Amino acid sequence: GAGVSQSPSNKVTEKGKDVELRCDPISGHTALYWYRQSLGQGLEFLIYFQGNSAPDKSGLPSDRFSAERTGGSVSTLTIQRTQQEDSAVYLCASSYRQGGSYGYTFGSGTRLTVV
Amino acid sequence: SQKIEQNSEALNIQEGKTATLTCNYTNYSPAYLQWYRQDPGRGPVFLLLIRENEKEKRKERLKVTFDTTLKQSLFHITASQPADSATYLCALLMDTGRRALTFGSGTRLQVQP
Numbered sequence: 029g030a031g032v033s034q035s036p037s038n039k040v041t042e043k044g045k046d047v048e049l050r051c052d053p054i055s056g057h058t059a060l061y062w063y064r065q066s067l068g069q070g071l072e073f074l075i076y077f078q079g080n081s082a083p084d085k086s087g088l089p090s091d092r093f094s095a096e097r098t099g100g101s102v103s104t105l106t107i108q109r110t111q112q113e114d115s116a117v118y119l120c121a122s123s124y125r126q127g128g129s130y131g132y133t134f135g136s137g138t139r140l141t142v143v
Numbered sequence: 144s145q146k147i148e149q150n151s152e153a154l155n156i157q158e159g160k161t162a163t164l165t166c167n168y169t170n171y172s173p174a175y176l177q178w179y180r181q182d183p184g185r186g187p188v189f190l191l192l193i194r195e196n197e198k199e200k201r202k203e204r205l206k207v208t209f210d211t212t213l214k215q216s217l218f219h220i221t222a223s224q225p226a227d228s229a230t231y232l233c234a235l236l237m238d239t240g241r242r243a244l245t246f247g248s249g250t251r252l253q254v255q256p
Contacts, residue, residue: 032186059242061243061244063246069248070232070246070247070248070249071187071232071246073241073243073244073245076241076242076243078242084241084242084243086241087241087243119186119187121186130192131177131189131192132179132187132189132244133189134186134187134188135186136184136185136186137185137186
């Protein structure tokens with residue numbers, strides 16, 4: 029597609045439920061990133077995929093968070109046993125080169141609300 | 144520790160004036176620095192990249208400077224317009240080995256007509 033697509037755009041879930049967030053990067057972009065942004069806050073790095081290399085998971089806040097990228101394209105971020113502090117906008121980005129020296133292209137995000 | 148700092152207070156200016164936003168970083172030497180624009184409810188949009196060996200970069204009404212001695216980047220919008228109102232984020236690769244950008248918290252710009 030022309031841009032990075034994320035779904036759903038909004039998700040309301042009950043505390044303790046699992047959620048899956050999806051990201052469709054730009055075709056041909058080898059690098060894919062997940063960030064989250066809490067209200068009025070900056071972007072917090074979560075995880076980074078580059079080609080077939082092992083992902084950099086150093087930003088995941090707990091073992092309730094996991095992500096995978098199938099076939100070097102679509103990525104899914106899974107949050108298990110959601111907590112209220114997980115409420116945030118989850119942003120996915122892709123880039124042509126590792127390290128983003130050509131800039132990242134972001135999706136519009138998934139707004140997650142845990143009630 | 145390594146930090147990126149942007150003025151958290153909103154910048155309010157009159158239409159037609161030049162807006163100047165600041166990004167300061169500490170304790171490392173990035174190979175390049177990027178600026179993004181973020182509108183409410185949207186993801187950030189890449190604007191400009193400036194490398195450590197470049198003092199200045201221009202794109203239309205935008206100008207970015209990069210002073211590696213002061214560890215500072217300035218982002219200028221000349222002849223500002225109300226449509227320039229948004230939050231502007233700077234981003235760098237930190238020398239932690241992580242190959243993903245670290246973003247500043249952004250500065251909100253409001254251009255009054």
